[in-house]
Every structure is written in C-alpha cells, then in structure tokens.
Amino acid sequence: MFTQDSLGKILKSHGVSRRGFIKFCSTLTSMLALHPAMAAKVAESLEKVQRPSVIWLHFQECTGCSESLTRSHAPTIESLIFDYISLDYHETLLAAAGDAAEKAMHEAMQAHKGKYLLVVEGSIPLANPGFSTVGGQSNLDVLQNVAKDAAAVIAVGSCASFGGLPNADPNPTGAVSVSDIIKDKPIINISGCPPIPVVITGVLAHFLTFGVLPELDNLGRPKTFYANTIHDRCYRRPFYDKGLFAETFDDEGAKKGWCLYRLGCKGPTTYNACATVKWNDQTSWPVEAGHGCLGCSEPRFWDGGGFYKALSLPDSDVRKMAGYAVATGLAAGAIAGIANKIKKQDMLKQHEVVSVDDWDDKS
Amino acid sequence: MNIDTIPVNVEFRNNNENIVFDKGLNIHSVLMEIQHGLEILCKNSNKTMIDLGAIPLASFERNQLFEMLGQGEVQIHLSSLGESEIYETLFSGVWVIKHRDEQGDINAMFIEVCNIPEIILSQQEDVSAAVTGVQELIDSLQPLAKLEFGNHQF
Numbered sequence: 001m002f003t004q005d006s007l008g009k010i011l012k013s014h015g016v017s018r019r020g021f022i023k024f025c026s027t028l029t030s031m032l033a034l035h036p037a038m039a040a041k042v043a044e045s046l047e048k049v050q051r052p053s054v055i056w057l058h059f060q061e062c063t064g065c066s067e068s069l070t071r072s073h074a075p076t077i078e079s080l081i082f083d084y085i086s087l088d089y090h091e092t093l094l095a096a097a098g099d100a101a102e103k104a105m106h107e108a109m110q111a112h113k114g115k116y117l118l119v120v121e122g123s124i125p126l127a128n129p130g131f132s133t134v135g136g137q138s139n140l141d142v143l144q145n146v147a148k149d150a151a152a153v154i155a156v157g158s159c160a161s162f163g164g165l166p167n168a169d170p171n172p173t174g175a176v177s178v179s180d181i182i183k184d185k186p187i188i189n190i191s192g193c194p195p196i197p198v199v200i201t202g203v204l205a206h207f208l209t210f211g212v213l214p215e216l217d218n219l220g221r222p223k224t225f226y227a228n229t230i231h232d233r234c235y236r237r238p239f240y241d242k243g244l245f246a247e248t249f250d251d252e253g254a255k256k257g258w259c260l261y262r263l264g265c266k267g268p269t270t271y272n273a274c275a276t277v278k279w280n281d282q283t284s285w286p287v288e289a290g291h292g293c294l295g296c297s298e299p300r301f302w303d304g305g306g307f308y309k310a311l312s313l314p315d316s317d318v319r320k321m322a323g324y325a326v327a328t329g330l331a332a333g334a335i336a337g338i339a340n341k342i343k344k345q346d347m348l349k350q351h352e353v354v355s356v357d358d359w360d361d362k363s
Numbered sequence: 364m365n366i367d368t369i370p371v372n373v374e375f376r377n378n379n380e381n382i383v384f385d386k387g388l389n390i391h392s393v394l395m396e397i398q399h400g401l402e403i404l405c406k407n408s409n410k411t412m413i414d415l416g417a418i419p420l421a422s423f424e425r426n427q428l429f430e431m432l433g434q435g436e437v438q439i440h441l442s443s444l445g446e447s448e449i450y451e452t453l454f455s456g457v458w459v460i461k462h463r464d465e466q467g468d469i470n471a472m473f474i475e476v477c478n479i480p481e482i483i484l485s486q487q488e489d490v491s492a493a494v495t496g497v498q499e500l501i502d503s504l505q506p507l508a509k510l511e512f513g514n515h516q517f
Contacts, residue, residue, distance in 0.1 A: 018486035020443035026482070027462055029414075030471040036412035235421040238388050257421075275419050281468040288421050 021046075028209070031202050033224045033273070045209050052207065053112040054119060055105060055146060056090040059139040060132045060166050060175055061122030065157035066092050068194035069201070085204060088116070091134070102135050109149055117207070118150035120178050123159040123166045127174030143181060152186040152213055153178055156200055158296060161189035161220070168302035179220060188213050189220040191272075193296035198277050199225045217271070219299065225277070230267035230293045233275035236260065254290060264308040265292030272297040389420050390428050393474070397457055400476030404456050410477035425472070432457060432474075439483060445470075449480055 016024070025043040029036060058066075070093070087093070088108035094101050108116060120143065125131040129138030137145075147153055155178040158164040166175035179187050190200055203222055206214045214222040231237065239245070239259040246253035246260055254260075261268070267275075270293050274285040286293060292308075295301045393413065400411030415425060433453035441447035445464040452459060458480050460473040 017443055018488040019441070019482060022482055022486065023441070023444055023447060023462055026473070027471040030416045030473070033417055036414050036473060233419045235389055235419045235424060237419065276417055282416065282422075284422060 028205055031198055031277075032206055032209070033202075033276075042209055049208050049211065051086045052204075053086045053088050053108055053116040054204070055088055055108055055116055055150070056093075056119040056121065057142060057146060058091045058134070059120065059122030059143070059160070060125050060173065061157065061159045061164075063092055063121070064194040065121045065192075065200070066090070069197045085208065088112075098135075105146070109146065113149045115151050116149070117152055117154060117204075118146055119154045119156055120160045121156045123163045123175035123177060124181060125166070125173035125175050127172070131173045140181065143178065147182045147185055150185060152188065153182055154203060155179065155187060155189045155220075157195055158191045158193045158299075158301070161191040162299040164193060165302055167300070186213055187220055188216060188222060191219070191221060191226075191297040191299075193294075193301070195297070196225075196273060196277050196279065199273060221271070221297075225273040226271040226297070228271065228273075230270045230272055230275050230287070231265075233273075234259075234267055234287055235275065236287060249290065260287060260290075260292040262310045263292050264306065264310055266295030266298070266301070266304065266307075266311060267293040268311060270295040270298050270301075389418070389424055390431070393418060393420070393428060394431075397454075397474060397476060401454070401456055404476055404478070408478070410475060410481075413474040413476075415472040415474065429459060432459065441482065447482075449483065 022039065022043060025046060026036065026039045028046075029039040029042050032042075034042070056066075089101070089105040091101070094104070096104055122132075122139070124139045124143060126140065129140060132139045134142055155161045159166060159175070160178050163171070163175045163177050163180075166173055167177075177189075179189070188203060190203055192199070199222075202225060203214060206222070206224065214224050217223050217226050219226075231240070234240075236257060236259045239257070240261055244253065244256075244258040245262045246258045247262055248254065249263065259265075265287065267287065272293075274293070275287070278285045278288070294307050295304060298304070393415075396411070396413055400413070403409050403411060420428070435451040435453050435455065437451040439449040441449060445462070446467070447463060448459075448461040450459055451457070456476055456478065458475045458477065460471075460475055460480055460482070461469055462471045464470050
C-alpha cells in the first residue's frame with residue numbers, strides 16, 4: 001500500500017523545518033479531533049510512514065464529493081495529504097483519458113496488489129447495468145474487479161455509503177451502496193452530501209498516521225467525526241436548553257440566533273462534524289447561516305419527511321419530558337432522542353412514494 | 364448585496380458596546396477551561412492546550428472570545444508552511460495560536476495556557492542541522508589573502 005519514501009523524508013526534502021513539521025502535525029491533530037497533546041505522537045508516527053497508493057472511482061453520482069474536496073481552497077493540510085498519498089487514478093482529476101486512463105488504473109492495481117486503498121464515490125445501479133458504465137463496463141463489474149485486490153474500501157459521500165439521492169424513493173435505477181455489494185473487505189463510510197472535505201482527508205490522514213483505519217460506528221463511519229450529533233455540538237444548543245426557538249426564518253428568535261429545532265433542523269438525529277469542523281475553511285456552516293441541518297449524512301435523508309418539518313416536540317413537551325426524566329432518573333437528552341427516533345421512523349413510514357406514473361397523472 | 368447587510372444580529376453587546384454574555388453560553392465554558400488551565404500552570408507548571416476547532420463556537424463567538432482576552436505584550440510571527448500568529452493575551456500565561464496555510468486560510472486555532480508555546484522553542488533537530496549549516500558557512504569563507512576590496516588587496 002506504500003511507495004518508497006517516508007513522509008518525514010519527503011517533507012525534509014521540500015525544505016520543511018522541524019518547527020514546520022510540528023505545525024503540520026498540530027493542524028493534523030486538530031483535524032483528527034485528537035487531543036492537542038497528541039501532536040508529538042502524530043509527529044513521531046508520521047516521520048516513518050510511507051505514501052499509500054489510492055485508486056478513486058466514480059459511479060452514479062454528481063461529483064459533488066470530489067468538488068467538495070478540490071474546492072476547499074486547497075489549504076496546506078489537504079494539499080500536503082494529496083501530495084503525500086499516491087493518487088494513482090481519479091477519473092475527474094486524471095490528465096489521461098480513454099485507454100491510457102484505464103491502463104494507469106490497471107498498472108496501479110498490479111503494482112500495489114492487495115495493498116492499495118480504493119475510494120468510491122457514487123452508488124451502484126443494479127436495476128440495469130447500462131444505467132452507468134465506464135469504459136463499457138458496468139459500475140458493478142468495475143467495483144468488484146478493483147475491490148478484489150484492495151486493502152480497504154472508502155465509500156465517500158452518502159451515495160456510496162448508503163445509496164444517497166439515487167436510492168431515494170422510488171429508486172428507479174436500483175441504486176445500492178458499496179457495502180451492499182462488497183462483503184469481504186474493510187469498508188469505511190464517509191457520509192454527507194457532500195462530506196466535509198476535512199473529513200475525507202482526515203480519514204486518509206488517520207490511515208497515513210496510524211497505518212490502520214479509524215474506529216467505526218454502527219453505520220461504518222469513523223467515530224472521530226461521526227460520534228456526536230449536530231445538536232450535541234451546536235453552538236445554538238444553549239438556546240434549545242432554555243426553550244428558546246425561532247418559529248419562522250425572519251422572526252425575532254431567528255434574528256437573535258435561537259435554536260432552529262422547530263424549523264425542521266435535523267441536528268438531533270444527524271451524526272456529523274459540521275458544528276465544529278465547519279465549511280469553507282471554517283467560515284461557517286448551515287446552522288450558523290440560519291438554516292436547519294438537512295441530515296445529509298444519515299441514511300435515506302431524502303425520504304425523511306420534509307426538510308422544514310420539525311422532527312421533535314414543542315418546547316413545552318421537552319420541558320415536560322425533562323420533568324419525567326428527572327423523575328425516572330434518565331437524561332432528558334436520552335428521552336428526547338428516543339422520541340426523535342420514533343418520530344423519524346414514523347415519517348419514513350408515512351413518506352409518500354411518488355412514481356413516474358404519479359407525475360404523469362398530475363400533469 | 365453585502366453579507367454585512369443581512370439583518371441577523373447575534374452579537375451580545377450592551378448599550379455601551381461592551382460584550383455581554385450569558386453565563387450559560389459557550390464562551391463561559393471556554394473561560395472556565397482557561398481558568399482551570401491557569402490554576403494547573405500555577406500549581407505544577409503543566410500546560411493546557413485547548414483546540415478551538417473542537418469546541419462548538421460560532422465564528423462571532425470565537426472572535427468575541429479573542430476580543431475579550433485581548434492582546435498582551437508579546438506577539439510572535441512564525442513563517443513555516445504559511446504564516447502563524449502567536450500572541451500572549453492580556454492574561455499572562457494565556458496564549459493564542461492561529462496557524463495559517465500558504466494561502467492565508469486559518470487551518471487551526473489553539474489557546475495554550477503555558478509559560479511559552481512549544482512551537483516557539485528552537486527544535487533540537489533544526490539546531491543539529493544548524494551546526495552543520497554554520498560549519499558550511501565557515502568553510503565557504505575565502506582565505507584572507509585572496510580577498511579583494513575594490514583596488515585594495517589583502
């Protein structure tokens with residue numbers, strides 16, 4: 001999975017001082033959500049690591065995940081990571097085309113057989129192999145062929161992780177996720193529509209730093225970035241705790257930055273790192289911009305019952321539940337969490353399935 | 364339309380334009396952590412590092428935290444893999460570290476409660492390289508007799 005020179009050696013050859021290396025490691029430690037004191041350990045480990053070979057495939061998707069990564073103003077951390085992994089095949093970024101591109105992929109697969117990392121962007125259509133092909137091969141064939149000799153597979157974005165938008169009702173292409181097909185390789189899901197660029201590079205950096213894939217949650221996502229809900233890490237959380245909610249997007253509550261719970265924010269049931277890592281070089285994120293979380297890193301978020309429909313209960317009920325919680329010795333958050341989960345499941349059940357025939361009937 | 368014209372006001376200032384924060388809000392937690400770090404530093408000289416990227420703070424809250432902490436006597440400029448801004452706040456032992464990349468974008472922000480941030484110290488590996496570097500400089504000097512200054516030979 002690795003090519004010759006260690007990262008420490010490469011950085012030195014680029015004239016990066018030890019102080020610069022420590023700065024790089026501090027930034028990386030922050031990115032990996034490790035304790036800042038771990039920077040020295042990260043530095044020690046990174047000094048020795050070698051570049052992994054990466055093959056990046058595109059299936060049924062919008063390329064938004066690659067766009068997310070490449071339009072992150074190429075900050076040093078990302079560019080360093082991409083300078084120091086060997087990105088041997090990426091259909092969007094590849095200079096070569098046609099047979100030359102296919103040759104590059106096969107050469108990388110042979111040279112690093114059993115050791116390369118496979119990154120997949122997009123879902124795989126099973127209803128008809130002709131719905132999405134590359135070089136005359138169906139997505140299913142390409143995935144099975146390239147995954148066969150990979151060390152691990154990284155599913156980038158909600159499409160590759162859970163089927164995503166193509167999988168939304170009525171799922172006309174029969175779209176499925178990577179983990180629905182590949183059963184004999186370690187798979188890591190980096191969900192989000194698109195995922196946060198730092199989360200994509202963070203997983204690669206984790207692998208680079210520690211030589212193993214990070215610990216995963218029950219949906220195969222790295223706990224480093226997906227262990228907490230948006231709601232738990234939201235800077236507006238204190239307003240929720242006080243029962244202060246915006247009721248419309250232009251009321252006094254909205255202007256004062258109160259909680260967006262009642263405006264349909266899916267933060268309470270969404271696990272992601274937007275609230276701390278943020279977007280556009282830590283400039284902001286949807287909730288800070290005044291819009292509720294859509295829950296894009298969760299399975300079937302498109303079918304979750306409407307982006308502006310409140311998931312949870314009014315604050316009076318939250319308070320009532322908190323009272324019950326105290327009485328029963330349970331955390332109010334846990335009670336509200338259970339209520340939210342039930343409501344989310346109900347919404348998924350009630351969701352109206354719209355077929356092409358329905359549209360024809362209405363028109 | 365300029366972003367400043369969007370009528371959203373989530374700053375907390377009183378009529379005298381002083382920053383006012385409710386005790387239950389996020390800045391209160393960070394200040395408590397800084398206070399705890401200072402107590403540890405006084406007690407056993409151990410340092411505390413707070414990664415501001417890992418704490419749920421809105422951008423305006425982060426900026427107002429910096430405003431509240433102010434700038435003290437020492438400001439340091441580090442140029443390595445982009446510029447870094449390091450300064451002691453008005454509160455001795457409380458340092459702000461902002462790492463920028465080569466494009467000027469902030470990659471990481473820390474509050475370090477310590478006597479001097481570790482990144483400021485000369486690193487042993489660089490010092491070892493400096494020994495070789497200075498030696499090479501000495502070796503590169505011309506023997507005195509061969510030096511020429513204008514029309515004068517020495």
